[in-house]
Amino acid sequence: MALDAYEGASDEALLVLYGNGDPAAAQLLTHRLAPRALGYATRLLGGDRAEAEDVTQEAMLRLWKQAASWRSGEAQVSTWLYRVVSNLCTDRLRKRRTVDLDAAGEPEDGKPSVVENMMDVDRATALQGALNRLPERQRVAVTLRHIEGATNPEIAQIMDISIEAVESLTARGKRALAKDLAERREELGYGED
Structure with a gap:
């Protein structure tokens, strides 16, 4: 079946369809969820x-394994998926116990100027560094709320x-x-406003 036929379907409906053997539903659900999880x-x-x-x-594989036995209405x-990703990341962070601050991603080629790209990278690196210095639970909550856009009830359920x-x-x-x-506002291109 064409993916267009499923465009308005909920994530749960797509997962149930996949659990019943429909690979097109899994493809659309992957296109929806994998980039956010990544x-x-x-x-x-x-x-x-x-x-x-x-x-x-790994999180998507776990989701596919759950498809056939997914209990509608429970979550x-x-x-x-966010909860599984949180748990997998926590496990990996505990294993490595160190954080590479230089691992911030390079900006993608695009229309902004070189200076704007450099400023964006500096801001992202500064934010990632500051996030990395937060206690783990604060980092997870702040990331879910202010970067991923999850609601407080969703975060409460995930955590x-x-x-x-x-x-x-x-x-x-x-805070x-x-x-x-705070001391880097001017350096990062933020005025006193």
Whole structure:
């Protein structure tokens, strides 16, 4: 069946269709979820894209294994996937115990000027460095909320904590990031505004 036929289908519906043997549903769900999972994993792993790709692949494999037995209504597919990615990244971070701050990605070729690209890289590197210095739970909460755009209830479900705990973690994380980056505002091209 053509992918266009499934465009309006929910993630859960696509997963159930795949569980019933429809590979087109899996293809569309992969196109929807894998880039988000990869971006999230990359940020949690300090910019290590190769390792993030491994995590994303493992998380998607786990999702496909769940397809046939997926229990509708228990969790959103994306929430389940973010949780798996979080857990896989946590496992990898615990194993390596060091973070490579130089692993921030290179800017993609595009329309911005060389100076703008350099500024974007400096900002991304500074943010990634500041994120890396946060305690793990704060880093996860801040990344999910302010970079991935997840809601507090979704984050609470992903992290298996209360909404109040999410609010506390994100507030403390934002304050720590602001303090960490405050002295670099001018260097990073942010005025006093």
